[in-house]
Amino acid sequence: MIAYIIRRIILTIPLLLGVSVLSFGIVQLAPGDPTALMMDNPGISQEDREAFLEEQGLNDPVHVQYVRWLGDIVTGDFGESLIYQGTPVTELIMARLPNTLLLMVVSALLAIVVAIPFGIVSARKPYSLTDYTVTTASFLGMATPNFWFGLVLIMLLSVHLGWFPSGGVATLNEPFSLLDRIHHLILPAIVLATAETASLTRYTRSSMLDVLDQDYIRTARAKGFKQRKVVYKHGLRNGLIPVLTLIGLMLPTFIGGSVVTEKIFNWPGIGLLFIDATFQRDYPMIMAITMISATLVIIGNLIADILYAIFDPRIEY
Amino acid sequence: MASLLNIENLKTYFFQKKHVVPAVDGVDLKLNKGETVALVGESGSGKSMTSLSIMGLVPKPGGEIVDGKIMLEDINLTELSEDDMCKVRGKEISMIFQEPMTSLNPVLTIGEQLVEVITYHQGVNRASAVEKAIELLQIVGFSRAEEIIRDYPHRLSGGMRQRVMIAMAMSCNPKLLIADEPTTALDVTIQAQILELLKNLTKEFDTSILLITHDLGVVSELAERVIVMYAGEIVEEAPIDEIFDEPYHPYTEGLIKSVPTLTGEIERLYSIKGNVPSPDSLPKGCRFASRCNKVFGRCLEEKPQLKSISNSRSVRCFLYDDEEEVE
Ligand SMILES: Nc1ncnc2c1ncn2[C@@H]1O[C@H](COP(=O)(O)OP(=O)(O)OP(=O)(O)O)[C@@H](O)[C@H]1O
Ligand SMILES: [Mg+2]
Numbered sequence: 001m002i003a004y005i006i007r008r009i010i011l012t013i014p015l016l017l018g019v020s021v022l023s024f025g026i027v028q029l030a031p032g033d034p035t036a037l038m039m040d041n042p043g044i045s046q047e048d049r050e051a052f053l054e055e056q057g058l059n060d061p062v063h064v065q066y067v068r069w070l071g072d073i074v075t076g077d078f079g080e081s082l083i084y085q086g087t088p089v090t091e092l093i094m095a096r097l098p099n100t101l102l103l104m105v106v107s108a109l110l111a112i113v114v115a116i117p118f119g120i121v122s123a124r125k126p127y128s129l130t131d132y133t134v135t136t137a138s139f140l141g142m143a144t145p146n147f148w149f150g151l152v153l154i155m156l157l158s159v160h161l162g163w164f165p166s167g168g169v170a171t172l173n174e175p176f177s178l179l180d181r182i183h184h185l186i187l188p189a190i191v192l193a194t195a196e197t198a199s200l201t202r203y204t205r206s207s208m209l210d211v212l213d214q215d216y217i218r219t220a221r222a223k224g225f226k227q228r229k230v231v232y233k234h235g236l237r238n239g240l241i242p243v244l245t246l247i248g249l250m251l252p253t254f255i256g257g258s259v260v261t262e263k264i265f266n267w268p269g270i271g272l273l274f275i276d277a278t279f280q281r282d283y284p285m286i287m288a289i290t291m292i293s294a295t296l297v298i299i300g301n302l303i304a305d306i307l308y309a310i311f312d313p314r315i316e317y
Numbered sequence: 318m319a320s321l322l323n324i325e326n327l328k329t330y331f332f333q334k335k336h337v338v339p340a341v342d343g344v345d346l347k348l349n350k351g352e353t354v355a356l357v358g359e360s361g362s363g364k365s366m367t368s369l370s371i372m373g374l375v376p377k378p379g380g381e382i383v384d385g386k387i388m389l390e391d392i393n394l395t396e397l398s399e400d401d402m403c404k405v406r407g408k409e410i411s412m413i414f415q416e417p418m419t420s421l422n423p424v425l426t427i428g429e430q431l432v433e434v435i436t437y438h439q440g441v442n443r444a445s446a447v448e449k450a451i452e453l454l455q456i457v458g459f460s461r462a463e464e465i466i467r468d469y470p471h472r473l474s475g476g477m478r479q480r481v482m483i484a485m486a487m488s489c490n491p492k493l494l495i496a497d498e499p500t501t502a503l504d505v506t507i508q509a510q511i512l513e514l515l516k517n518l519t520k521e522f523d524t525s526i527l528l529i530t531h532d533l534g535v536v537s538e539l540a541e542r543v544i545v546m547y548a549g550e551i552v553e554e555a556p557i558d559e560i561f562d563e564p565y566h567p568y569t570e571g572l573i574k575s576v577p578t579l580t581g582e583i584e585r586l587y588s589i590k591g592n593v594p595s596p597d598s599l600p601k602g603c604r605f606a607s608r609c610n611k612v613f614g615r616c617l618e619e620k621p622q623l624k625s626i627s628n629s630r631s632v633r634c635f636l637y638d639d640e641e642e643v644e
Contacts, residue, residue, distance in 0.1 A: 221374055222412045224404060233433075
C-alpha cells in the first residue's frame with residue numbers, strides 16, 4: 001500500500017509537467033499582455049512599457065520563458081506578481097487559500113451529508129413518491145447554473161429578506177466571531193454544493209439500486225435479517241464504494257464552481273484572485289493557481305483510489 | 318413419517334402492467350421430516366418462485382402470493398408478519414442458491430458472514446459464534462477453517478463458496494433446506510462433492526431438503542421423491558425408484574429421455590419440441606398439449622387435474638383418467 005502510494009506520487013510529476021506546458025502555452029496564446037491596463041494610465045509612456053516587458057523577460061521566446069519559469073518553480077519560487085508589483089505570488093495565494101479551502105470543504109461535506117441519505121432513501125423505494133421527489137429535485141439541482149442560483153439567493157434571502165449577508169467572509173471592521181463567519185459561509189456553500197449534491201444523489205441512488213439487486217442481498221434476506229440490516233450492513237458498504245470515487249473526482253468541478261461562486265459572493269479566495277489575474281494577464285499568478293489546482297485534483301484522485309482500496313477488499317496492490 | 322412442510326393450493330402471481338403471470342398456479346406439496354424431495358422442470362416452470370414463496374421472499378413489487386397455505390409443522394407461513402418471518406428464515410428454513418460466485422457479500426469476511434447469522438438467531442456471544450463458525454467450516458470440508466474465516470469471498474473458488482453457503486445455511490440447524498440448483502454453476506467433479514456433502518449433512522442434522530434442479534442426474538443422487546413442475550403446476554409426483562423406469566406423464570418421459578447417458582454411444586440427444594407456453598397466454602386445455610406426442614382431442618378442450626394413481630404416485634394427464642387406460 002505504502003509502495004503503491006509512493007509510486008502514484010512519483011507518477012504525478014510527469015502529469016504536472018504536462019499540465020504546466022499546456023497551460024503555459026495557452027496563457028501565452030491569449031491576446032494582450034500585462035501592460036494593457038497600464039496603458040490606460042496617461043503617466044506611463046510607450047517606452048516605460050517596453051522597458052517593463054524587457055525587464056520581466058516577456059519579450060523572450062515562449063520556450064525560454066517556460067524553462068526559466070520551470071527552473072524557478074523547482075526551487076519553490078513561483079515568481080512575483082506582475083500586477084501587485086514585487087509581491088511574491090505565493091504570499092498572495094497563501095493569504096487567500098484558506099478561504100477557498102474552507103468553502104470547498106464545507107460544500108463537499110454538505111453535498112455528502114445531504115446526497116447519500118437521499119440517494120439511499122430513493123433506492124430503497126424506487127419509483128415511489130419520495131423517489132420521484134428526490135429525482136426531480138436532483139435534476140433541478142443539476143440543471144441550475146450556479147451563478148444564476150447564487151444571484152437568486154442573494155436577491156431573495158439577502159436583499160429582500162435580509163437574512164444573510166450578500167458577500168464577503170465576515171462583517172467588516174468587527175472582531176472575529178464564529179457565528180458571523182458561519183453566517184457568511186452558508187449561502188456560498190449552498191450554491192457551490194448544489195450541483196454536486198444533485199449528481200451525488202443520483203449516483204448514490206443508482207449505485208444502491210444496483211447493489212440491492214445483487215445475489216448477496218438475497219442471501220442476507222434469506223438469513224432472516226430485517227430490511228434495515230440488509231440495506232445498511234450488506235448494501236451500504238458495497239453501494240458506497242463507487243460513490244467514494246466520485247467524491248474524489250468532484251474536485252475539478254468544485255474548483256471550477258468555486259471560481260464562479262467566489263466572484264458572485266465576493267469571497268476573497270483564490271478563485272477571485274484567479275479571475276483578476278486572468279483579466280490582467282498576470283502570468284506568474286495564473287500559472288501558480290493552475291498548478292495548485294492541478295495538484296489538488298491529483299490529490300483528490302489519489303485519495304479516492306486509497307479509499308477504494310480500504311473499502312473494497314477485492315482491490316490488492 | 319411426520320410431515321414437515323405442507324403446501325396447499327399455492328398461487329404466486331406477478332402483476333404486470335398488461336397482464337398477470339401465474340408463476341406458481343395451484344401447487345400442492347408435502348415434505349416429511351428428514352426427507353429429500355426434488356422439484357424438477359424446465360426453465361420458467363415456477364420452481365424458484367415456489368421456493369421463494371416458502372421463504373417469503375417473492376420479489377416485490379409485482380410478485381404476490383395470492384392464495385394458498387404454506388404450513389411449516391403447524392404454522393401457516395403465509396400468515397406470518399414480516400418480523401415473524403424473519404425469525405423463520407435462516408433458522409427454521411434456510412436456502413442456498415445457484416450462483417455461489419455472487420451469493421456471498423464481497424466486502425465481508427467469510428467469518429463475519431457466518432458469525433452474523435449465528436449470533437442473530439441463536440443469541441450467543443461472538444466468541445462462541447466464531448467457534449461454531451470454524452466448526453461448521455470444518456464440517457463442510459475446509460481443513461484450514463481458522464484461516465478461511467478471515468478470508469474474503471473473492472479468494473475462494475466456486476465450489477468453496479458453495480460450501481460456505483451450505484455452512485451458513487446449516488448453521489442454525491434448519492428443519493428445511495431449500496437448495497435452488499445448488500450445483501448447476503459448478504463443474505462435474507465439484508458437483509459430485511457438493512451433492513455428497515448435502516447427503517451427509519441431511520443425515521447428520523436430520524434436515525429435510527427441497528432440491529430444485531433441472532438435472533435429473535442430480536435428482537437420482539439425492540432425492541427420495543420427485544415432483545415434476547410444468548408451467549406453474551405440478552404434473553407428476555413419484556418415488557425416485559419408479560419415475561425413471563416408468564414415468565407416467567409424457568412431459569416426464571421427455572425430460573428423462575433428454576438426459577445424456579454415459580453409455581458411450583453417440584446418440585442424438587432427445588429434446589422436447591417447442592417451448593414452455595408463456596405464462597400470460599396459457600391454453601384452455603392441458604398446458605403441455607402443444608408439445609405432447611400423445612395429445613388427443615380432450616387435451617385441447619379440458620384442463621386435466623392432478624390425480625392420485627396409487628398412494629405414492631399422482632399425475633396430471635387424461636391418459637390416466639380411466640382405469641383401463643393405465644398400462
Ligand atoms: N420478477 C418477475 N416478474 C415477472 N415475472 C417473473 C419474475 N420472476 C419470475 N417470473 C416468471 O415466473 C415464472 C417462473 O419463474 P421461476 O424463476 O420460478 O422459474 P424456474 O422454474 O425457477 O426456472 P429456472 O430453471 O430458469 O430457474 C417465469 O415464467 C417467469 O417469467
Ligand atoms: Mg430458478
